[in-house]
Amino acid sequence: MSALKKIQFDSDGLIPAIAQDFATGKILMFAWMNAESLALTIEKQQAVYYSRSRKKLWFKGEESGHTQLIKEIFTDCDNDVILLKVEQTGGIACHTGRKSCFFQKLEHNNWIAVEPVLKDPKDIYG
Template sequence: MCTSISFGEREDKKSVEEKAVFAPKFDENGLIPCVAMDSVTKEPLMLAYMNEESLKMTLKLGEVVYYSRSRQEIWHKGATSGHTQKVVEIRTDCDQDAVIVYVDQQGAGACHTGRNSCFYRKVDLEAGSAPTALAFTEDLTFDPDSVYKK
């Protein structure tokens, strides 16, 4: 991983889209959305946000570090649970305002609800009920109450 972390300048649209320089675009709150995906299965694990500091920490540590919007603080994924996310690859989209991090998920799961993925339900397109129904796609992989003793 990188030892000295800096991002490129966001010059013009063409340079952002075509140069081989990482120049992430943070929103008006200083955040960029980040989707964590399992590097082997390619399944989505979670969606969170990063600020400049947490993105640089991620590059330096080789483990994913997010910014918690609700707590307004840096959040090293797995610091409490031990369920860290080791970085395998980071991708950015064409205008560099979103990132996908392919990870090797450590421990029993990524979701604080006790599941492997935060995307553990799907919209039931066949149900035809109001409100629109959700169907569960996975079971608990750990007991969140024993992991997050709050």
């Protein structure tokens, strides 16, 4: 795929990927992609990441049902970060049951959860 030729993967063959809500601009999550996951994301128009801990492709929502439908894909000026503008199905991007993985805010030198749990993870993952 010619679009992949321009991408600057790191020495491990990975590139950081940010998922952003297409409608609101809210940052939903950060993950990693390799060439195969990026190619599948482009082909399927659905977010596919690479799980470093499991060392395998991670089709977002494969267990939870909370898929990310691609609206637009961007790369930065150095072609070493991917930005996915997505429609988050189910309104939950985080495995904690929240809309965004970025729900902890630093206040007075403490991390405070500032977003509610929309669905208990036990109900999502069994």
